[in-house]
Amino acid sequence: DTAVSQTPKYLVTQMGNDKSIKCEQNLGHDTMYWYKQDSKKFLKIMFSYNNKELIINETVPNRFSPKSPDKAHLNLHINSLELGDSAVYFCASSRNDRGTAFFGQGTRLTVV
Amino acid sequence: AQSVTQLDSHVSVSEGTPVLLRCNYSSSYSPSLFWYVQHPNKGLQLLLKYTSAATLVKGINGFEAEFKKSETSFHLTKPSAHMSDAAEYFCVVSLNDYKLSFGAGTTVTVRA
Numbered sequence: 001d002t003a004v005s006q007t008p009k010y011l012v013t014q015m016g017n018d019k020s021i022k023c024e025q026n027l028g029h030d031t032m033y034w035y036k037q038d039s040k041k042f043l044k045i046m047f048s049y050n051n052k053e054l055i056i057n058e059t060v061p062n063r064f065s066p067k068s069p070d071k072a073h074l075n076l077h078i079n080s081l082e083l084g085d086s087a088v089y090f091c092a093s094s095r096n097d098r099g100t101a102f103f104g105q106g107t108r109l110t111v112v
Numbered sequence: 113a114q115s116v117t118q119l120d121s122h123v124s125v126s127e128g129t130p131v132l133l134r135c136n137y138s139s140s141y142s143p144s145l146f147w148y149v150q151h152p153n154k155g156l157q158l159l160l161k162y163t164s165a166a167t168l169v170k171g172i173n174g175f176e177a178e179f180k181k182s183e184t185s186f187h188l189t190k191p192s193a194h195m196s197d198a199a200e201y202f203c204v205v206s207l208n209d210y211k212l213s214f215g216a217g218t219t220v221t222v223r224a
Contacts, residue, residue, distance in 0.1 A: 031210060041150075041200055041217050048210040055210045090155065098144065098163075098208045103156040 003027050006091050006104035013081055014112055021076045021107045023091030030096055031055075032074035034066060037088040037106070046089075049074055050097070081111045116205045118215035125193045126223045133188040133218045135203030145186045146204040146212070147177055156202070162186060173197070198222045 004025045013019050025032065034046040048056035052068040063079045074093075078085060091104040119134040137143060147159040160171025167179045173196075177188045186203060203215040 033211070035212075043156075043202065043214040045211040050210060058211070092156075097210045098206075100146070100158055100161055101212060102158070103148075105155040 003102050004091055004093055004104040006107050008107060009105060010108050012110045012112065015081055015083060017081050018077070018079045019081060021089055023074050023104060025072055025093040027093055027102060029093040029099070030071060031094045031099070032068065033092040033101065034074065034076050035090040035092060037090060043090070083111050085109060086111045116203050116213050116215040118203050118218050120218050121216065122219045124221045124223065127195055128192050131190040131193045131197065131220065133201050133220070135186045135188065135215060137184055137186060137205045139205060139207060141207055144206040144208060145179060146206070147171065147175070147188050148202045148204055150200040150202065193222050195222050195224065
């Protein structure tokens, strides 16, 4: 069973569109994250949620809106997509702020 | 503030020879330290972690890392490289504050 699963794995869309990436974890963790990996493979935190509450919003544009309907899910909605949003987005979860983070397989977003 | 510096952007080794990936961190507090591996077009997999127990940490696939507080280093080693070790390796620091700080990554290539 996949511990942290993201859908879709690949997403190609036009500028200006709105899209969502879904993430689910079956590990019973309290904390979930979204990370962005750029074309140089650098990974940076975007959001952290703990027990469905936003803990960290790391200067991400307002076009990005995470939503956590329950502790097992953290979805990422992106409005008015721009070329610079092209990247690989990783979801992760951990037991708490001290726990090891487990990552999903990533979603490769390409904006054309 | 915390930061992570991976001293080598690219390491090339021959199969069967040792691998050394260097990582230095800066932190005002005692951090948790991790090494993650990312194979091409895959997610991030935890290799090992240090959380203030033994300073020599053994991980999966024959990897180990040594925490040296005096040098603020957490270098990753493997005695004998295998072709399957070709991947991107990330040194990661956590201050238990709901986010991980990633190094820029080291690309490992293994020559037959």
